[in-house]
Amino acid sequence: xxxxxxxxxxxxxxxxxxxxxxxxxxxxxxxxxxxxxxxxxxxxxxxxxxxxxxxxxxxxxxxxxxxxxxxxxxxxxxxxxxxxxxxx
Amino acid sequence: xxxxxxxxxxxxxxxxxxxxxxxxxxxxxxxxxxxxxxxxxxxxxxxxxxxxxxxxxxxxxxxxxxxxxxxxxxxxxxxxxxxxxxxxxxxxxxxxxxxxxxxxxxxxxxxxxxxxxxxxxxxxxxxxxxxxxxxxxxxxxxxxxxxxxxxxxxxxxxxxxxxxxxxxxxxxxxxxxxxxxxxxxxxxxxxxxxxxxxxxxxxxxxxxxxxxxxxxxxxxxxxxxxxxxxxxxxxxxxxxxxxxxxxxxxxxxxx
Numbered sequence: 001x002x003x004x005x006x007x008x009x010x011x012x013x014x015x016x017x018x019x020x021x022x023x024x025x026x027x028x029x030x031x032x033x034x035x036x037x038x039x040x041x042x043x044x045x046x047x048x049x050x051x052x053x054x055x056x057x058x059x060x061x062x063x064x065x066x067x068x069x070x071x072x073x074x075x076x077x078x079x080x081x082x083x084x085x086x087x088x
Numbered sequence: 089x090x091x092x093x094x095x096x097x098x099x100x101x102x103x104x105x106x107x108x109x110x111x112x113x114x115x116x117x118x119x120x121x122x123x124x125x126x127x128x129x130x131x132x133x134x135x136x137x138x139x140x141x142x143x144x145x146x147x148x149x150x151x152x153x154x155x156x157x158x159x160x161x162x163x164x165x166x167x168x169x170x171x172x173x174x175x176x177x178x179x180x181x182x183x184x185x186x187x188x189x190x191x192x193x194x195x196x197x198x199x200x201x202x203x204x205x206x207x208x209x210x211x212x213x214x215x216x217x218x219x220x221x222x223x224x225x226x227x228x229x230x231x232x233x234x235x236x237x238x239x240x241x242x243x244x245x246x247x248x249x250x251x252x253x254x255x256x257x258x259x260x261x262x263x264x265x266x267x268x269x270x271x272x273x274x275x276x277x278x279x280x281x282x283x284x285x286x287x288x289x290x291x292x293x294x295x296x297x298x299x300x301x302x303x304x305x306x307x308x309x310x311x312x313x314x315x316x317x318x319x320x321x322x323x324x325x326x327x328x329x330x331x332x333x334x335x336x337x338x339x340x341x342x343x
Contacts, residue, residue: 017182020187021182021183021186021187024186024187025186025187030190031190031192
């Protein structure tokens with residue numbers, strides 16, 4: 001169980017770091033303005049487009065990766081153990 | 089504790105060469121079964137696991153028994169320290185390379201900013217200066233205040249710093265974990281929460297809470313947090329192994 005926590009936490013932190021860096025570049029226009037969730041650049045070049053896509057992917061990977069290891073996998077194991085204990 | 093066996097190759101400070109905790113520290117099965125309920129059970133399982141891991145570590149270890157089991161600085165501690173150091177250096181390099189900090193225009197020394205605030209770690213002291221609502225208007229003085237609000241705020245700082253200075257004299261800090269002294273642990277929790285609420289009070293014009301309510305919350309939340317942590321720690325005590333600490337403190341085990 002502790003291992004699953006560490007896996008989810010590792011995903012949350014590393015993917016979150018990557019997302020934070022990209023969002024800091026492209027979606028933060030100033031210190032006083034909205035940070036990390038600011039407006040997307042209206043006419044991004046190819047590289048900015050790639051970076052924004054990677055950033056979005058990292059954002060959702062951070063959330064769903066952590067949820068998978070913290071909730072889905074443990075719940076699946078509980079479910080399987082329950083089913084086996086009932087059929088036995 | 090038989091000293092006459094196996095003393096040929098390794099001489100130890102006390103006990104046998106096999107690194108095993110004394111039997112009286114291992115809880116009996118009846119003791120294990122006695123602790124069945126929620127939080128105390130959880131506490132018990134947590135410390136039992138720690139104890140078991142410690143026991144396994146001692147049994148696997150090839151080191152001669154010392155009174156406290158430790159590992160040599162090289163390579164064990166150094167490898168860990170180098171790993172931690174390179175991690176943090178790497179984080180600094182990555183962040184400074186990829187997210188260079190925003191640098192504002194230089195401050196204009198001839199104009200005063202609208203909001204004047206100290207650094208965030210001094211908000212608590214700044215909040216104590218805003219305790220004017222506690223400064224009583226004395227009817228003896230015809231509704232006058234004994235001292236101005238700012239004098240009152242400075243005195244409040246003295247009171248808080250005085251309490252922080254006195255606490256170590258009231259409690260010598262022999263507890264190794266909060267469970268051992270729930271009262272003092274909850275005093276600490278209340279203090280931490282108060283340092284937070286008083287910091288929030290210092291920026292009350294930015295907080296979307298009505299002022300009277302905020303004033304009350306500043307002093308009520310620490311008390312509530314203290315009571316809750318006292319209750320939690322008190323219910324954890326049942327599952328706590330108080331003799332766990334003997335292993336760390338004992339310098340020479342009794343023969």
